[in-house]
Amino acid sequence: DAKTTQPPSMDCAEGRAANLPCNHSTISGNEYVYWYRQIHSQGPQYIIHGLKNNETNEMASLIITEDRKSSTLILPHATLRDTAVYYCIVRPRVSGSARQLTFGSGTQLTVLP
Amino acid sequence: DGGITQSPKYLFRKEGQNVTLSCEQNLNHDAMYWYRQDPGQGLRLIYYSQIVNDFQKGDIAEGYSVSREKKESFPLTVTSAQKNPTAFYLCATARQILGDEQYFGPGTRLTVT
Numbered sequence A: 001d002a003k004t005t006q007p008p009s010m011d012c013a014e015g016r017a018a019n020l021p022c023n024h025s026t027i028s029g030n031e032y033v034y035w036y037r038q039i040h041s042q043g044p045q046y047i048i049h050g051l052k053n054n055e056t057n058e059m060a061s062l063i064i065t066e067d068r069k070s071s072t073l074i075l076p077h078a079t080l081r082d083t084a085v086y087y088c089i090v091r092p093r094v095s096g097s098a099r100q101l102t103f104g105s106g107t108q109l110t111v112l113p
Numbered sequence B: 001d002g003g004i005t006q007s008p009k010y011l012f013r014k015e016g017q018n019v020t021l022s023c024e025q026n027l028n029h030d031a032m033y034w035y036r037q038d039p040g041q042g043l044r045l046i047y048y049s050q051i052v053n054d055f056q057k058g059d060i061a062e063g064y065s066v067s068r069e070k071k072e073s074f075p076l077t078v079t080s081a082q083k084n085p086t087a088f089y090l091c092a093t094a095r096q097i098l099g100d101e102q103y104f105g106p107g108t109r110l111t112v113t
Helices: none
Strands: A009-013 A018-023 A031-038 A045-050 A061-064 A070-075 A084-092 A107-112 B004-007 B010-013 B019-025 B031-037 B043-051 B054-057 B064-066 B076-078 B087-094 B108-112
Touching (some): A009 A018, A018 A107, A031 A061, A070 A084, B019 B108
Parallel strands (some): B010 B108
Antiparallel strands (some): A084 A107, B004 B019, B031 B043
16 A cells, blocks of 8 residues: 555644645555544544545545645534544555555644634 | 444453454445554554455454354454453454445453453
């Protein structure tokens, strides 16, 4: 899986958009960008994934640059419950392997009241 | 969570005792995984299963055993042979093994003294 780089921490004011960047300059053509988050003492939570087009779901939006070397996860209206460690993962969707999740160090997002 | 149940949330055992952690899912997912997470660390794969009556070792299977007799259930036994069993154990599921997004249970925090 391609290596990813994320800032170790970010703050965001409650109600404002949180924009979490991720660099993945060695991404290959069949690799998707996935985002997960882990709230303290809970299991990780899948957020969103994409290949090259921007994606949006009820939780977040994912913006992937045209060259696919970086992406941004956007939480449009951050709440205190969004405080968590956010992980950007790049991995292929191919058959024949377990494809375990490998989390890097992630970004600790703290939403401030 | 949301269809994945792990019980109990906290478990205490004496050294030398085997202990079985429960994981049940009603998502009709084929693939199930067990991960271990130590404080401040990422996930490490213990075992995974992509179909009933079949399972494979992950990176740290020594001292653990699993079974997959039903699609909905994937219990993990931590045996006395596991040298450092105290950890946060996470069960995850995915529609298929081929790299789909994984959904996690709430976790079981095991403490062995």
